[in-house]
Amino acid sequence: MEKSEINLSEVTERSYGRLNPNSVLGAILVLVAGIFLFYIAPTYINEPPSMQHPLLSPRFLPQLAGWLVLLLSLALLIEGLVRPPRHTAAEKLHEGIPVLRWVLMIASGAIYMLFFEELGAIGSGILVSVLLFLASDLRKVSIYLLAIVFPVVVSLLFVHLLNVPLPVGTLWE
Amino acid sequence: MENFSEVLALFLSVDNFLAIAAGVLVGVVVGAIPGLTATMAVALALPFTFSMEPVTAILLLVGIYKGGMYGGSITAILIRTPGSPAAACTLLDGYPLAQQGKAKKALKTALYSSCVADMISNIALIFFAAYLAKIALNFGPPEYFWLICFSLTIIVSVSGDSVIKGLIAAGLGIIVSTVGLDAVYGTQRLTFDSYNLMDRVSFIPLLIGLFAIPEVIEFYTSKVLPHIRTAVSGASLTWKEFKGCLKSVVRGSIIGVIIGAIPGTGATSAAFISYSEAKRNSPRKANFGKGEIEGVAAAEAGNNGVAGATLIPLLSLGIPGDVITAIILGAFMIHGLTPGPVLFQENLTLVYALFCGILVSSVVLLVVGNAAIRYFSLIADIPKSILLPIVLMFCVYGAYAVNNNTFDIGLMLIFGVLGFIFNRTGVAAAPFLIGFILGPMFEDNLRRTLLISKGDPSIFFRGPIAWVFITLTVASLLFAIRRYWLSRQEASAA
């Protein structure tokens, strides 16, 4: 996901003057809305056998919203083709980022998403904080102590003071 | 009032003041933690009130409620992480202000507007409760339907640079909001047979994901910039600046009071409507969304204006307007009190003692809030490389804690990626949120109306309240179209 995003801005950079990023966005959204309206909505929204009124249908609102998105993305696509794109200086910021930096970020997300219960709130908190500190190339040891102290303090606060349970970690039990 | 001394005797106790102070403090802190909402704090505090005096118990809960309403704005402003749903509107201008090094100004604006709105709301509760309660009772499904239609028109004013993109985001938000079991027929909608999706997409993970996570992703996909120190978050708010916002604050408070008095609408809508109205009437329209203190003021006034007013249907009718007041209703019942007209007849002294406490709580909020700002604004000075991993941790813990479910962590991260894509493609995230909140309300009330009238559409035009909101909706749409037209002309002229 992140990778394609970065590519998108590079494409815009190179084809500056020809292709408006809004048109690209519009085209993607037209495709998404189309798939939603003609495949997902009919397949995954079940209609009851009988209804008192057609506006009561479970499909009514999702389809209304779907058509709204479809038509407006079409407008976005066309508008983008008519108008020349503008170049933004912000894109420069996203060039030449060390691969390790965003790989570590994705790894962090994955750890929280997949191993939160296994590692526990404290375990995953410490691991991810360390990874993300590494990603920013922090060198001071004292900062890494924070990566241990914060998850411990915060989860103890949640569990004991606020009575909000957090997982201990199935691996450690 | 001959029993004034009785009221004072009931109210003037150390316990009550302690309860208010503790309540507001807990509310502010918990409200500021992403994922932990005022609702949760009130629910968790309830068992502690079992053994207290009734007035003390309820003041504690009301204090948490009010503190939580304000607390949510602190992290919204500082780290773009709305501590409570209603604070999502505050961050539209609050976070840009913080990034410009004006965090303190934004925090103070939020606090003062909150307190003013709170006071106005309390006064409405004390003096106009009976009148507002009557309006609330006349609000049936058709009237709600038009109120929601009017609320939907605010999407235009929070769409940022592109109205088309804003509307697309709102459409996507509506689609996401329909996930879950259908409210009328119980059929599955877009659940893909997952149990975790049957009760709809959880709100808090979506909220945090949409606003806080994109900042994290953005940081790790950009070059490392040197940290700019902002001399403890910049200058404070001047009286002149706040005076400029006062009109919006009062307007927002009144909007908050009206929305709060109607059960089931909520502080988030009030905040956005207030923001939208402020923007429409402001001479600095173009600066909204880019760091305008009036935007912060309007949003906070709208959301805190609701706090006192939600007690109106609760106290005068016995109807809880939202989850928090439902919990407070529970607290009343545990102490053998039944809110409603009977309460005013049988326990008038207690009601007035409560009113005194509620008034005091607004003042306490000012004091506690000021102290909180002093400490919380230190966050603005921590370099992002250290701050963001900790923010992420809070978000994950918070998202998990809502339902004690790891699925919600995944959900939050997915919406984080979506929010990031929105950021990069210039799509505003606020309309998505509004679509997500109002979509189901729109559908529910449309369907309820049709079910009640057995399909007869004339019910939609049945009374003056309906017509008021029809007029507002049409006017708001015409205004939006006119402004869109003007901006197009300007653009082509340039």
Added chain:
Amino acid sequence: MRQLIRNAAKTAALGVAAVLTLSSPQVLAEGWPEDNIRLVVPYSAGGTTDLLSRKVADLLQKELDTVIVENRPGAGSTVATAQLARGGRGSDHTLVMASPGHTIGAAIYPNLRYNPIEDFRFIRNVINIPNVMVVPGNSPYNTVAEFVEAAKQEELSFSSPGIGSSIHMSGELFKNLTGAKMVHVPFRGSGEALPALLSGDVDVAFENMPTVYPHIQSGKLKALAVTTATPSEFLPGVPTIQEAGAEYGLGDYETSAWFGLIAHKSFPEEGVTKLQEALDKIMAGEDFNNFLPQFGAEAGKVVGDDFRNFVAEELTKWAEVAEKANLKR
């Protein structure tokens, strides 16, 4: 910056110390419980189930060990029960506050991965809250009979705080047994449903006693009947639906919102006994009995296997209603 971090670390250390001293164990008894007891509430914090559970937890805590209340809402309480059924670590100290959602959920939700009866130990029914059949104060109907007659001529509407709630299902059951024409108007929570009833937008509701009791007293709502088999002491003179509607096929009509503790099927025998003893003691106590009337509630009656049989009967009843109302997914 360094100063800031050092300060933060200092505060953190103090925090840890404070928290550790706070969390020291309270009571150490012989045998079960060897650990904190977890009471899982299958609904969000702040609802009726949550409120009752926290009160029960508060009282249990005084008899046994620390009780930690945990909210695990989702899919009409089936998320929490599914997790309990799976068992595993800690399940010998975990309880769930079951309610009508346990049986209605099983009747409505598709492919549950557990058996709502076989996979659990049924400890005790703790609290029952009757539902009341109420109509707006200015409604033309004064008895159940008048209502049913009218509903046979013209379709009437009934409100509920949501599909699959005991209030909704009570209405569906009523509709099934009488053959009356009634359309369900779902709201989200009683707070939203109540104004529509008070203003007469909907014709009837089968609401929980505590929600409507003050409005019955003030005359804004009329109670036609209670849904339990015996009349309620809170509404003297109000008949049961069974009595009032016997001639319309309501002779066996009975519903209520019941709340009871269930556990995993391999829950230790000693724990069951200790819990039942503790609950007996609590339910005989003053605190509990002062608490009940605030909710128009009654003490639960069935224990152990009787509780299990009661739930099994409920399950059959709701499965049939769900089938007829076309709610089974």
